Amino acid sequence: MPNPILQLKNVSIYQGDSLVLSNVNVEINKGDFVYLIGKTGSGKSSFMKTLYGDLSLTEGEGHIVEYDLKTLKEDDIPFLRRKLGVVFQDFKLLTDRTINENLLFVLKATGWKDQNQMNTRVEEVLAKVDMKTKGFKYPHELSGGEQQRIAIARALLNNPELILADEPTGNLDPQTSIEVMEVLQEINKNGNTILMATHDYALLLKYPSKTLKCDDNQVYEVVQRKG
Numbered sequence: 140m141p142n143p144i145l146q147l148k149n150v151s152i153y154q155g156d157s158l159v160l161s162n163v164n165v166e167i168n169k170g171d172f173v174y175l176i177g178k179t180g181s182g183k184s185s186f187m188k189t190l191y192g193d194l195s196l197t198e199g200e201g202h203i204v205e206y207d208l209k210t211l212k213e214d215d216i217p218f219l220r221r222k223l224g225v226v227f228q229d230f231k232l233l234t235d236r237t238i239n240e241n242l243l244f245v246l247k248a249t250g251w252k253d254q255n256q257m258n259t260r261v262e263e264v265l266a267k268v269d270m271k272t273k274g275f276k277y278p279h280e281l282s283g284g285e286q287q288r289i290a291i292a293r294a295l296l297n298n299p300e301l302i303l304a305d306e307p308t309g310n311l312d313p314q315t316s317i318e319v320m321e322v323l324q325e326i327n328k329n330g331n332t333i334l335m336a337t338h339d340y341a342l343l344l345k346y347p348s349k350t351l352k353c354d355d356n357q358v359y360e361v362v363q364r365k366g
């Protein structure tokens with residue numbers, strides 16, 4: 140039985156007064172790995188922002204994890220974001236503290252209290268991205284690919300039901316992009332649902348999966364040719 144984690148019906152997305160996407164109908168089920176592609180300015184980031192509550196949904200119906208995007212209140216947004224893991228192109232690590240401190244900061248901010256449990260969780264997520272030995276380093280002491288792996292570890296801290304990755308390989312060279320993609324593939328195999336916006340067609344070819352395309356104010360599913 141499909142188990143939808145995200146359902147959008149007849150959704151229109153605006154930036155100010157201008158219509159970015161209209162009549163969007165999308166469903167993502169538990170365990171899916173879905174790409175979101177489209178040229179610059181086609182609306183990928185606006186789509187992602189609507190999902191994590193940065194842009195409000197004013198037209199159509201949208202349900203994500205247990206939340207109704209139409210009736211989402213300002214106060215609900217931090218709780219929605221705990222059920223989502225968001226990964227950005229520019230990593231967004233806090234530069235004035237170590238990797239361990241970055242991760243502990245998020246745990247504290249999301250209500251964790253027990254120091255031992257927090258330390259264990261930090262170790263667990265670092266292990267998932269193969270960065271167990273790097274917790275004592277500062278972000279600037281890591282390569283771009285390593286920083287992105289830490290950002291993925293941070294997204295995993297609260298066992299999110301859906302990971303939203305907005306151009307996660309956008310700042311990385313092709314080889315490092317593949318390494319980060321391998322991490323995302325691995326966590327998807329372990330049951331995490333992932334929606335990834337990307338420009339990187341080489342990744343799509345290497346790791347084919349369900350693909351949504353933003354074009355001409357629409358979002359539609361692209362059928363990938365094999366071979």
Ligand SMILES: Nc1ncnc2c1ncn2[C@@H]1O[C@H](COP(=O)(O)OP(=O)(O)OP(=O)(O)O)[C@@H](O)[C@H]1O
Nearest residue numbers: 154155159177178179180181182183184185186353
């Ligand atoms: N904060 C904003 N205020 C007003 N208009 C915006 C804002 N952010 C984006 N837009 C406009 O909305 C449209 C969609 O932009 P969006 O950033 O969603 O596209 P994108 O597909 O993510 O592009 P890119 O690949 O360059 O990140 C563009 O026309 C853009 O100019």
